Amino acid sequence: MFSIKNTTRKKTPRVPFKKIKEAVLGKNYELSLALIGDKLSRKLNKKYRKIDKPAAVLSFSFSKQEGEIFINLNLAQKQCFKFDRNFEKFTGFLLIHGLMHLKGCEHSSKMERAEERIRRRFEI
Numbered sequence: 001m002f003s004i005k006n007t008t009r010k011k012t013p014r015v016p017f018k019k020i021k022e023a024v025l026g027k028n029y030e031l032s033l034a035l036i037g038d039k040l041s042r043k044l045n046k047k048y049r050k051i052d053k054p055a056a057v058l059s060f061s062f063s064k065q066e067g068e069i070f071i072n073l074n075l076a077q078k079q080c081f082k083f084d085r086n087f088e089k090f091t092g093f094l095l096i097h098g099l100m101h102l103k104g105c106e107h108s109s110k111m112e113r114a115e116e117r118i119r120r121r122f123e124i
Contacts, residue, residue, distance in 0.1 A: 006035040010073045013091040020092065020122055024099040030066040031102075033095070041072040059098040069098040085124075092124035 002018045012035060021031050041054035048058070056075040061067040071094050080090035096118050105111040118124075 001030045002033070003031075004033045004035070006073075007040070008035055008037045008073050010035075010077070013073075013076075013088040015088055015092040015095065015124075016122060017095060020095055020118065020124075021099060023118060023121065024096065024103060028065060029102075031099075032068040034068065034070045035073050036070050038072060038074045041070065041075070044070060057094040057098045059101040061102050067102040069095065069102070071095065071098070089124045092122060093119060096124065 002021055004012070004017055006012045017033060021029065021033075025031065038054040041056075041058070042052065044058055045055040046052045048060070049055070054072050054075055055070075056072050056079060058070040059067060060069075071091060073091070076091045076094055077087055080087050083090055083093070085093065093115070096115050099118075100111050100115055105114065
């Protein structure tokens with residue numbers, strides 16, 4: 001199962017969210033994706049990570065087969081140019097990054113290589 005909810009006024013980016021999710025976590029993984037703004041992102045980041053600022057992406061695993069990702073579209077819009085990507089490709093990258101965390105990966109060169117393989121596959 002896959003669900004997506006956009007709580008912002010921004011248009012939902014044209015990213016193959018479901019296909020990317022299935023490529024990383026499989027078809028049976030239940031994922032909820034929320035596209036949010038700075039206020040909720042900051043609130044969640046402060047509550048769960050003790051960091052009092054908005055985050056671009058937050059991932060929460062509920063079990064081995066269920067999780068939730070929050071992508072801050074405001075930050076994605078602001079940060080995409082720093083990473084030499086357009087808004088849609090950067091949003092796709094943030095999704096991939098969050099999915100890797102749900103898969104159990106921690107920041108490392110191994111995680112970066114896995115992200116790169118998925119990015120190339122989906123031209124993100």
